[in-house]
Amino acid sequence: MPGPGGGRGRRWRQRGCSRRAVRLLNPTLLLLLHHGPAHGYTLIDELDAYGLGDVNTSVVYRALRDMEERGWVASSWDEEQTKGPPRRVYRLTALGDEVLRWWTRDLVETRQMIDRVLETYTRHMEEGEGAHH
Amino acid sequence: MPGPGGGRGRRWRQRGCSRRAVRLLNPTLLLLLHHGPAHGYTLIDELDAYGLGDVNTSVVYRALRDMEERGWVASSWDEEQTKGPPRRVYRLTALGDEVLRWWTRDLVETRQMIDRVLETYTRHMEEGEGAHH
DNA sequence: CTAGACTATTGACAATTTGCACATAGCGTG
DNA sequence: CACGCTATGTGCAAATTGTCAATAGTCTAG
Numbered sequence: 001m002p003g004p005g006g007g008r009g010r011r012w013r014q015r016g017c018s019r020r021a022v023r024l025l026n027p028t029l030l031l032l033l034h035h036g037p038a039h040g041y042t043l044i045d046e047l048d049a050y051g052l053g054d055v056n057t058s059v060v061y062r063a064l065r066d067m068e069e070r071g072w073v074a075s076s077w078d079e080e081q082t083k084g085p086p087r088r089v090y091r092l093t094a095l096g097d098e099v100l101r102w103w104t105r106d107l108v109e110t111r112q113m114i115d116r117v118l119e120t121y122t123r124h125m126e127e128g129e130g131a132h133h
Numbered sequence: 134m135p136g137p138g139g140g141r142g143r144r145w146r147q148r149g150c151s152r153r154a155v156r157l158l159n160p161t162l163l164l165l166l167h168h169g170p171a172h173g174y175t176l177i178d179e180l181d182a183y184g185l186g187d188v189n190t191s192v193v194y195r196a197l198r199d200m201e202e203r204g205w206v207a208s209s210w211d212e213e214q215t216k217g218p219p220r221r222v223y224r225l226t227a228l229g230d231e232v233l234r235w236w237t238r239d240l241v242e243t244r245q246m247i248d249r250v251l252e253t254y255t256r257h258m259e260e261g262e263g264a265h266h
Numbered sequence: 267c268t269a270g271a272c273t274a275t276t277g278a279c280a281a282t283t284t285g286c287a288c289a290t291a292g293c294g295t296g
Numbered sequence: 297c298a299c300g301c302t303a304t305g306t307g308c309a310a311a312t313t314g315t316c317a318a319t320a321g322t323c324t325a326g
Binding site: 020023028031050051052100104106107110111112114115116118121 | 153157160183233239244245
């Protein structure tokens with residue numbers, strides 16, 4: 001159970017995934033909006049299905065606003081107010097669609113890098129089982 | 134070719150992979166050391182084969198020192214000095230071996246998360262090809 | 267011998283990202 | 297109106313990452 005927490009940057013992975021998760025947050029949000037427009041709150045719920053359920057809500061809202069600044073998504077205030085304050089509706093822009101396409105290629109690359117590491121590790125274990133250090 | 138650089142955090146991915154890469158740096162270094170002891174400089178060369186060739190050397194050395202602080206690796210000065218200043222030899226510790234094992238599990242999880250995103254994206258494209266936004 | 271060029275490693279600091287605690291705000295209810 | 301719930305937003309400390317330059321040994325050319 002390596003939970004090494006000493007030294008520089010302790011609590012480097014306090015609970016849940018956090019840092020790994022944040023890397024996947026933006027592409028996942030774009031993906032969800034690729035399905036159709038949605039409120040921030042709705043998106044936060046849906047993130048759970050992608051293993052991003054423990055991402056802080058502030059982080060999600062901030063990501064959405066940042067993506068809007070970049071023109072990947074656009075938002076407007078929802079007219080029909082059911083309960084609670086007015087909600088923003090986010091939708092994907094044409095640019096956001098392009099970015100998502102680009103990002104999927106990036107994810108494929110990342111997956112290949114991960115695979116390479118995992119393959120090498122497996123090979124190490126098959127060959128000399130501990131003939132090192 | 135989405136190279137959106139405006140807004141918060143411009144030059145968010147200047148060239149090469151960088152931010153994605155750094156996430157894979159530590160596990161990859163542990164993996165390389167799992168093969169056997171090595172110098173920092175050697176490791177930097179080998180990283181290239183894992184798509185981490187553009188990681189700054191300072192970043193690699195820092196990662197090694199951090200991992201040493203945490204007890205995942207241990208280092209000693211190389212006796213035989215061929216050319217250049219004395220070199221450190223890093224080797225994996227027992228704890229580092231455990232951490233590597235833990236990290237491979239983590240990478241498998243990350244891979245699954247990526248797969249999920251990619252699968253959903255593919256499904257979107259197969260079904261209503263652009264029946265959104 | 268001495269001025270580069272190359273091999274290795276380290277240090278310091280700016281820029282960016284992330285976590286977290288709290289602020290705001292509308293609506294329903296007793 | 298005092299709460300509790302739904303939504304969103306702000307501010308700031310802490311952690312991570314990028315970049316540049318410094319140090320240091322060894323070798324080779326002239």
